[in-house]
Amino acid sequence: MEDLVRQGVGILRGMWRFRWWGLALTWVAGAxxxxxxYTMPDRYESTARVYVDTQSVLRPLMSGLAVQPNLDQQIAILGRTLITRPNVEKLINMADLNLEVNTPAQRERLIADLMDGLRIGGTGRDNLFTLAYQDGDPQRAQRVVQALMSLFVESGLISKRQDTDAARRFIExxxxxxxxxxxxxxxRLKDFRLRNMGLLGAGGGGDYVSQLGGVHAQLEQARLELREAINSRDSLQRQLQGEEPVLLPQTPNGSGVSIPEIDGRIDAMRKxxxxxxxxxxEEHPDVIGTRRVIEDLEAQKVKEIELRRQSGGGQFGSLNANPVYQQLRLVLSETEARVASLQARVSEYEGRLADLRASVELLPKIEAEMAxxxxxxxxHKRNYETLVQRRESANISVEMDAQSGIGEFRVIDPPSLPTKPAAPNRTLLMLFASLAALGAGAALTFLISQLRPTFADGRTLREVTGVPVLGAVSMLHDRQRETSERRxxxxxxxxxxxxASAVAVVTVALNMLQG
Incomplete structure (x- = not known):
């Protein structure tokens, strides 16, 4: 750090020796x-402000029915792409600038100047645009801005019918x-289903695993129902053959035969x-006595039933004449018919299951092709329906654009006729020029100090030359020399x-001239 400071001090001392050269250059450059x-020509700027209102009442009402482009984005793109060569050539004719050019070279120069000088500034989401142009003639600047504003509004209101027709033709x-x-x-799908209707089933689809599982489940259910029907049939046959008692209407005491007078007494005693x-x-004497009476009644009922069977009279005489027996024979017939039907169903499901298992290699290929x-x-169906829907949306959008357009253009500030020059800003230029002149003077002193270097002490001389310094002679300052240096x-x-005073005076004067 000490070496850097010492080097900086040495450079400043060298520059101080040639300070008058730098001051002279500063004065000359500033002048x-x-x-x-002062001699720079004045340029007048004409401006105009245009607001584009894209908030239409019709658009929210048609939301979801019509294709609604981003109008704010379109307006922003319009502002950025308006200044093109075709539009500038049209602007030259609109502002009568073509009367001032006589040769193609002048026209090209005018086009280049307009493309560089025209400015369109926007505030983004507010859709508020500022149109500006600077020219040496204030009236011509106003005409150019007026033509630019007309071109801006015209470009926004031009119908996009050609692009819309091209889009509609493509959709069609x-x-x-x-x-x-x-x-x-x-x-293709119809022919495939007709060729493989037997394997695909009535539904025309379904994978092999689900079909196999479904048929297997149906077979198991049919087998279960068949076993239930067979058991029911065997039970009815045993009842009819006497292997089991014929069931008559069930009585409260649980016996198979009803004797009303005894059963009534048994029911009363049970209650x-x-x-x-x-x-x-249970050990109470009344409870024990009641149970004994019930047992006696049940024994009496058994004896009565046995006596009636031995005598062969009444409802125990002939089973064929018994309506319960006849009902059992009818139920047996229905059960046998159901057994036969279930056997046929089981056979059918077994055949289907065998066919599916035989088609274990063929059916998955068919199902994959079907899928x-x-x-x-x-x-194809989804794309077709989407295209039809978009065609209708495009038709509605065309009609809506014809009604509302891209937006409503409102002129907030018409093109102004400038009375004061907007450029150049002589005050600011003079300040920058004065600083640049100071910099030029400082650079000149630094350059001369490097071309004609001096050494302020023996250490620097030794470091630069690499030769040992045996000694140094100090300068004696007398009063006259010190007075001269002070002056x-x-x-x-x-x-x-x-x-600095001259720069301030000139700046004020230029400001007064510009104002």
């Missing part, structure tokens, strides 16, 4: 800059193409027993102060 800035061609593809896919058990225990055909058909510093400071 020349003031003359150049795609719809016709997909109609043919959809028809071909339907025919009495239930009432006693709610109040007493491919269905997928192609669904893709030189005062003079240099006065030169800088005079330069």
């Amino acid at each position: 020349l800059a003031a003359v150049v800035i 061609e795609q719809i016709r193409s997909y109609e043919e593809k959809l028809s071909a896919a339907e025919n 009495t027993l239930d009432s006693l058990l709610q109040r007493y225990t 491919q055909l269905n997928r192609d058909y669904e893709v 030189g510093r005062y003079a240099f400071a006065g030169g800088l102060a005079g330069y």
Whole structure:
């Protein structure tokens, strides 16, 4: 850090020796800059502001029915792409600038100047645009801005019918193409189903695993129903053959035969027993006596039934004449018919299951082809329906654009006729030029100090030359020399102060001239 400071001090000392050269160059450069800035021609700027209102009441109402482009984005793109060569050539004719050009070279120069000078500034989401142009003639600047504003509004209001027609033609061609593809896919699917109707089943689809599982489940269900029917049939046959008692209407005491007078008494005693058990225990004498009476009644009923069977009279005389027996024979017939039907169903399901197992290699291939055909058909159908929907949306959009257009253009500020020059900004230019002149003077002193270097101390001399320095002779400052150096510093400071005063005076004068 110390070496850097020492080197910097050495450079400043070298520059100080040639300070008068730098001051002289600063004065000369500043004077020349003031003359150049003063002689620069004035340029007048005409401006206009245009607001584009894209908020139409019709657009929210047609949301979801029509294709609605991003109008804000279109307006922004319009503002950025308006200044093109065809539009500038049209602007030249609109502003009568073509009367001032006589040769193609002048026209090309005018086009280049307009493309560089025209400015369109926007505020983004507010759709507020500022049109500006600078020219040496204020009236011509106003005419150019007026023509630019007319061109801007005209470009925004031009119908996009050609682009819309091209889009609609493309959609129509795609719809016709997909109609043919959809028809071909339907025919392929129909022919495939007709060829493989037996394997695909009545539904025309379904994968092999699901069909096999479904048939197997149906077979198991049919077998279960068949076993139930066979068991029911065997039970009925045993009842009819006497292997089991014939079931008559069930009585409360659980016996197969009903004797009303005894059964009534048994029921009454059972109710009495239930009432006693709610109040007493099993060892109570009333409970024990009631149970004994019920047992006696049941024994009496058994004896009565046995006597009636031995006598062969009454309802035990002939089973064929018994309506319950006849009903059992009818139920048996229906059960046998159901058994035969279920056997046929089981045989059918077994045959289907055998056919599916025999087609274990063929059916998956058919199903894969069927899935491919269905997928192609669904893709074509979905694309076709989407294109038809977009065609209708495009038709509605065309009608809506014809009604509302791209937006409503409102002129906020018409093109102004400037009375004061907008450029050049002589005040700012003079300040920059004065600073540049100071920089040029400093650069000149640095350059001379490098071309004619001096050494301020023996250490620097030794480092530069690489030769040992045996000694140094100090300079003795007398009063006269110190007075001379002081006067030189005062003079240099006065030169800088005079330069700053001159710059201030010239800046004020240029500002007054420009205002």
